Amino acid sequence: MRIHRRALLKGAAAAGLAVAAPAVLRAQGALFRLGLLTVKSGPLAQGGIQMEQGALTFLKERNYMMGGRKVDFVSADTGGNPAGAKTKAQELVERDKVDVIVGPLAAFELYAISDYVREQRMPTLSLAAADNLTQRQPNPFLLRASATSSQSMHPIGHYAATELKLKRAFCITEDFAFGYEQMGGFQAAFQKDGGCVVNKLWPPLSTPDYTPYVAQIADCDGVCQGFAGSNPLRFMKAYASAGLKYPVVTGSTGGDDALLKSYGEEAIGLISCSPYTLDLETDGNKRFVDGIMKNHNTIPGFYAAGIYINCQVVDAGLKAANGQSEDKEKFMAALKTVSLTDTPRGPIKFDHLGNVVGTSYVRRCGTEGAKYGLKLWNKTIKTYENVSQFWTWPEQEFLAHPVYSRDYPPLTKC
Amino acid sequence: MTFWVLLTVNSVTFGGLLFLLSAGFSLIFGLMRIPNLTHGSMFMAGAYLGATLLAGQLGFSLNFWLAAVVAALAVAALSALMERVLLRRLAGQQLAQVLVTLGVSLMVADICLMVWGGDPISVDNPPGLGGFVRIGAAALPLYRMAVIVIAAVFAIGLWLMLERTRLGAMIRAGVDDPDMARVVGIRVSRLFTIVFALGAGLAAFAGMIGGPILSVYPGLDQDMLPLALVVVILGGTGSIIIGFIYNFGQALLPELAYFVLFLPMVLVLVLRPQGLFGGQVL
Numbered sequence: 001m002r003i004h005r006r007a008l009l010k011g012a013a014a015a016g017l018a019v020a021a022p023a024v025l026r027a028q029g030a031l032f033r034l035g036l037l038t039v040k041s042g043p044l045a046q047g048g049i050q051m052e053q054g055a056l057t058f059l060k061e062r063n064y065m066m067g068g069r070k071v072d073f074v075s076a077d078t079g080g081n082p083a084g085a086k087t088k089a090q091e092l093v094e095r096d097k098v099d100v101i102v103g104p105l106a107a108f109e110l111y112a113i114s115d116y117v118r119e120q121r122m123p124t125l126s127l128a129a130a131d132n133l134t135q136r137q138p139n140p141f142l143l144r145a146s147a148t149s150s151q152s153m154h155p156i157g158h159y160a161a162t163e164l165k166l167k168r169a170f171c172i173t174e175d176f177a178f179g180y181e182q183m184g185g186f187q188a189a190f191q192k193d194g195g196c197v198v199n200k201l202w203p204p205l206s207t208p209d210y211t212p213y214v215a216q217i218a219d220c221d222g223v224c225q226g227f228a229g230s231n232p233l234r235f236m237k238a239y240a241s242a243g244l245k246y247p248v249v250t251g252s253t254g255g256d257d258a259l260l261k262s263y264g265e266e267a268i269g270l271i272s273c274s275p276y277t278l279d280l281e282t283d284g285n286k287r288f289v290d291g292i293m294k295n296h297n298t299i300p301g302f303y304a305a306g307i308y309i310n311c312q313v314v315d316a317g318l319k320a321a322n323g324q325s326e327d328k329e330k331f332m333a334a335l336k337t338v339s340l341t342d343t344p345r346g347p348i349k350f351d352h353l354g355n356v357v358g359t360s361y362v363r364r365c366g367t368e369g370a371k372y373g374l375k376l377w378n379k380t381i382k383t384y385e386n387v388s389q390f391w392t393w394p395e396q397e398f399l400a401h402p403v404y405s406r407d408y409p410p411l412t413k414c
Numbered sequence: 415m416t417f418w419v420l421l422t423v424n425s426v427t428f429g430g431l432l433f434l435l436s437a438g439f440s441l442i443f444g445l446m447r448i449p450n451l452t453h454g455s456m457f458m459a460g461a462y463l464g465a466t467l468l469a470g471q472l473g474f475s476l477n478f479w480l481a482a483v484v485a486a487l488a489v490a491a492l493s494a495l496m497e498r499v500l501l502r503r504l505a506g507q508q509l510a511q512v513l514v515t516l517g518v519s520l521m522v523a524d525i526c527l528m529v530w531g532g533d534p535i536s537v538d539n540p541p542g543l544g545g546f547v548r549i550g551a552a553a554l555p556l557y558r559m560a561v562i563v564i565a566a567v568f569a570i571g572l573w574l575m576l577e578r579t580r581l582g583a584m585i586r587a588g589v590d591d592p593d594m595a596r597v598v599g600i601r602v603s604r605l606f607t608i609v610f611a612l613g614a615g616l617a618a619f620a621g622m623i624g625g626p627i628l629s630v631y632p633g634l635d636q637d638m639l640p641l642a643l644v645v646v647i648l649g650g651t652g653s654i655i656i657g658f659i660y661n662f663g664q665a666l667l668p669e670l671a672y673f674v675l676f677l678p679m680v681l682v683l684v685l686r687p688q689g690l691f692g693g694q695v696l
Binding site: 046 | 416417527531534553632636637638662665
């Protein structure tokens, strides 16, 4: 077959044009790759499975479209440990070539991948609550639409001091960073409003029976617990079994709506503060809850809502960037400008460090108003709007303190 | 005062639960020399099965005690199968047994996660045992007292079985000298299966009995297995001793909770490898 010289030229020119075509043209049609870092095995799987359900519910609702692009969803199981998180983050970035990562679940996982996502310039929307990554050691590629560990604990500290009129609180939570940061936040806000923390106890993460710790709770008029995973369930049981009656306050994980179906009478009266609440009567939340119930036949809590909201942020950010995610700096900048009003938790926006400013809900657990076949229900009794990670302190003053830890703020005599 | 009463009673309760868990472990290890790392999984599987039978998700609902027994029987049957199919082939190879039982325990954990999901399941106290007993100022949960009684009943029952029955005599013969037991006509192979199933059943029963105290959740197996190991290494009244060390250690030295728990194990292993009250090994 003889090829005409002119036809050959034309063909070559066309091919060259296709190669040289601006990235925009190709990007519009290209798949948008969404990577989820979650935990589907081991003790942390309870929240991890919900995270995947949140992502899938969002994608089904939007017919697998984000910011005008078709989504390719990749889910990775980190196993709930830092080494696994690092490996899976590398796989998502280098093998699956994702455009954005949502997750991981736990603070120690986030610390493990923080440097890597910064090097790779990979926009990461985390659920994990490691305070300092949006405070004293901010990571420009990190965005947190959920909350820092202490963000829900400041309001509950305020509530305990001003509304419950507690004077002497006894704090108990797990012996790891999330626990320290939670109790630090509670103590700082509680003491600011005139309360005093009499003692802080740190049981190890895996403690089959909390009775030995519960036995030490005394000399107080209220208890603050910050347990996560399945631990709140066992703590509240041991607490009730010991016949203790002091009011108990807790944060987002200790009173999570997803635990309602597992809790029994021991949880009645538990007051929790969370950035998400199942009983929020808005269209945004109704759409989310209905979606989860339809797709997965389960009652959602904080973890499912958190990832669903992260997906909303990605969608809005991608729209703001005209569907372009190739220039990571620009995409990240677009993500940071996102402010939404119809998320399951209500309106959210981000501060300049990439952490969310949004509503915190104080709820009391009881039987009144229970829906979805549940026996117990967290009923909202107070809302704190526009809660930032700095609570009511000026940013400079807040950041001048060390990060909340086991020893900060120190216990004072009371 | 309340503090000490509460801790003491809780120590005995927890010791009782550990006794139920580790009695089976001792039997299996003593007779078959199998370091059975699936023991925690059997505990967890028993609790999951029992909780499911109790909640009536299968269309019928059993009462607490019946659920515990049925769960124990089911786990015992599955474990007998595992002994026949897997462990039988690895007789005498301890490293292989450790690896296989560890592997099976991880698989069981994932299967439980698949079937029951990640949500913790709480188990209600059996009817009639939800209240408190008052001793001085301390309120002691009735159910925890009941656990002590159950453990005592099982301790006596096991002792009678080992000392007074033909099966017990065969087990003791098998522990002391399996080869000689074979020579005198004891079917040691069948004995192994029976003991393995019995030990597994006890662990599963303990899982359900522990349900109202510990609840059931992914990772329960990994929480309980090390405790069973420590108890078996201490031997004798190890379960009560560990119950006390565990509870008082956590209350008085919370920073050193694990240190206090495992220190006795390390000391006994180094200084008295035959166990606290064990006789001279021949």
